[in-house]
Amino acid sequence: MVIAxxxxxxxYRLMSLWWMRxxxxxxxxxxxxxxxxxxxxxxxxxRAVQKDAGxxxxxxxxxxxxxxxxxxxxxxxxxxxxxxxxHQVLNTGQEATFTCNVTGYPVRTISWKKDQRQxxxxxxxxxxxxxxxxxxxLRREDRGMYQCFVYSxxxxxxxxxxxxxxxxxxxxxxxxxxxxxxxxxxxxxxxIATGNPSPRVTWYLxxxxxxxxxxxxxxxxVTDHAHMVSFLNISxxxxxxxxxxxxxxxxxxxxxxxxARLNVNGPAFVRSMPNVTAISSEDLMIRCPYGGYPIKxxxxxxxxxx
Numbered sequence: 001m002v003i004a005x006x007x008x009x010x011x012y013r014l015m016s017l018w019w020m021r022x023x024x025x026x027x028x029x030x031x032x033x034x035x036x037x038x039x040x041x042x043x044x045x046x047r048a049v050q051k052d053a054g055x056x057x058x059x060x061x062x063x064x065x066x067x068x069x070x071x072x073x074x075x076x077x078x079x080x081x082x083x084x085x086x087h088q089v090l091n092t093g094q095e096a097t098f099t100c101n102v103t104g105y106p107v108r109t110i111s112w113k114k115d116q117r118q119x120x121x122x123x124x125x126x127x128x129x130x131x132x133x134x135x136x137x138l139r140r141e142d143r144g145m146y147q148c149f150v151y152s153x154x155x156x157x158x159x160x161x162x163x164x165x166x167x168x169x170x171x172x173x174x175x176x177x178x179x180x181x182x183x184x185x186x187x188x189x190x191x192i193a194t195g196n197p198s199p200r201v202t203w204y205l206x207x208x209x210x211x212x213x214x215x216x217x218x219x220x221x222v223t224d225h226a227h228m229v230s231f232l233n234i235s236x237x238x239x240x241x242x243x244x245x246x247x248x249x250x251x252x253x254x255x256x257x258x259x260a261r262l263n264v265n266g267p268a269f270v271r272s273m274p275n276v277t278a279i280s281s282e283d284l285m286i287r288c289p290y291g292g293y294p295i296k297x298x299x300x301x302x303x304x305x306x
Contacts, residue, residue, distance in 0.1 A: 016060070016061050016062075017041045017058065017059070017060045017061075018030075018058075018059055019038065019043045019056060019057070019058055019059075020056070020057045020059060021054060021055070021056055021057075022054060022055035022056070022057065022070075023054070027057065030043060030056070034046075035047060041058070041060075043056065043058075045073075048073070048075050049075065050075050050077070050105045050106075052073060052075055053073055053074055053075040053105075053106075054072070054073060055070055055071070055072050055073075056070070056071050056072075056073060057069065057070050057071075058071070074106070075105065075106075076104075076105060076106065076152065076154075076155075077103070077104040077105050078104050078155060078157075079102065079103070079104035079105075079107070079150050079151075079152060079155045079156065079157040080102070080103045080104055080157055081100060081101070081102055081148060081149075081150050081157040081158055081159035082100075082101045082159050083098055083099070083100055083101070083146065083147070083148050083159030083160055083161040084098070084099050084101055084161070085098075085161065086160075086161045086162070087161065087162050087164075088161070088162070088163050088164065089164045089165075089166055090138055090163070090164075090165060090166065091138070091165070091166050091168055091196065092138050092139060092140060092165060092168070092194070092195075092196045092226040093137055093138060093194070093225055093226050094138050095134065095135065095136050095137070095138065096134070096135045096138055096142070096163055097128075097132065097133070097134050097135075098132070098133045098134075098146055098148070098161055099131060099132050100112075100131040100132070100133075100148035100150065100159060101131075101159070102131065102150050102157075104152070104155070104157070105152070106152050106153070107150055107151075107152060108151050108152050108153060109150070109151045110130045110131055110148055110149065110150050110151075111148070111149045112127070112133055112146070112147070112148055112149075113146070113147045113149065114144050114145070114146050114147075115144040115145055116145075116147075119133065119146075124136050124137055124224065131148070133146070133148075137224055137225050137226060138165060138226070139165075139226050140165050140196055140197055140198065140226075142163060142165065143163055143164055143165040144162075144163060145160060145161070145162055146160070146161050146162070146163060147159065147160050147161075165196055166196060167196055167197070167251075167252065167253045168194070168195050168196040168253070169195060169251065169253045169254025169255070169256070170193050170194065170195030170199035170228075170249040170250060170251050170254060170255065170256055171193065171194055171195065171256060172191055172192070172193050172247075172249060172256060172257075172258050173192050173193065173194060173227065174190070174191065174192035175191055175192075175247070175258040175260070176189040176190055176191065176245070176247075176258075176260055177260055178260045178261045178262075178263070179260075179261075179262055179263065180263040180264075180265070180293060181237055181262065181263070181264055181265070182237070182264070182265050183237050183238060183239055183264060183265065183266060184236055184237060185236075185237050186233070186234065186235045186236070186237065187233070187234050187237060187262065188231060188232070188233045188234075189203075189231065189232040189233075189245055189247070189262075190229065190230070190231045190232075191229075191230050191231075191247035191249065191258060192227050192228065192229050192230075193227070193228045193230070193249040193256075194226065194227055194228070195228070195249065195251050195253075195254075196226075196251070197251045197252055198222060198226070198228055198251070199228050199249040199250060199251045200249070200250055200251065201220055201228065201230035201247060201248070201249050202247075202248045202250075203218060203230075203232050203245065203246070203247055203248075204245070204246040204247075204248065205241075205243050205244070205245055205246075206243040206244050206271055206287065206289035207246075207287065207289065210232065215234060215235050215236055215238075216232070216233070216234050217232075217233045218230075218231070218232055218233075219231055228249070230247060230249075232245070232247075237264055238264070239264050239265075239266035239267070239269075239291065239292065240264075240269070240291060241262065241264055241291075242261075242262055242263055242264035242266070242291035242292060242293065243261070243262065243271070243289060243290070243291050244259050244260070244261050244262075244287065244289070245259065245260060245261070245262050246258065246259040263293035263294075264291065264292070264293060265292075265293050265294075266291075266292050266293065267292050268290060268291070268292035268295055269290065269291050269292055270288065270289060270290045270291075271289040271290070271291070273286075273288075273289060288300070
């Protein structure tokens with residue numbers, strides 16, 4: 001297809017005529033090539049592309065004077081959109097970038113949606129440019145379908161991509177050490193874990209689940225880096241609070257744990273032990289649920305006699 005820009009100049013005693021193009025406020029002569037040529041004052045452009053769009057001036061000059069006429073060329077093409085990469089599988093804590101590749105013009109607006117809801121920019125979710133979406137410190141809730149919508153005055157198109165978050169078994173990245181403390185003091189134990197889905201945390205004292213009391217508080221929260229932080233606080237430590245503490249983290253794909261002793265100064269004691277059922281030829285481990293500090297020795301006996 002050939003676009004022709006014409007100027008009716010028959011009323012002038014024509015001495016000269018030429019075409020100029022406005023490039024950012026600066027006029028420069030239109031250069032002829034295989035696509036662009038002049039015929040009797042008419043500017044012809046074959047197979048116009050977006051870079052041809054803009055303002056053009058036809059200038060005619062004779063012995064009487066000069067006249068300039070401006071014309072604006074708008075070039076349009078059907079919009080086509082591809083959202084890349086079209087499929088990503090990443091872990092929590094990583095980063096994801098989507099690029100909205102557009103062909104066609106003009107492009108008036110670009111908008112983003114996730115699962116058919118408008119994407120809201122934040123410190124973690126950023127539009128690096130109108131066609132690039134960047135997500136930092138991925139969370140499980142970031143998984144889903146992403147879309148970029150592109151519009152011109154009379155046309156629109158969209159691209160779609162999927163983000164999956166990998167399931168990862170939990171791991172502990174920070175744990176509490178063994179401690180020795182006097183009765184009446186306060187202690188805080190903390191575990192930090194990663195995993196996807198976000199791990200559940202259970203606390204134990206010598207194998208028994210710990211619950212909240214007036215002296216014991218339990219809690220957890222998730223950081224911006226998708227780390228699960230769980231804590232156990234004990235106020236006004238009693239001698240019977242001594243023993244082996246365990247934080248166990250688990251999700252749908254695995255579990256792990258950490259144990260360390262909390263030694264409370266005082267006389268030695270042993271908690272009651274439940275009956276244990278074992279399977280022949282399999283390994284068995286029984287822990288002694290003792291407390292008090294310091295401890296000189298721990299001895300095991302079988303049967304009634306010791």
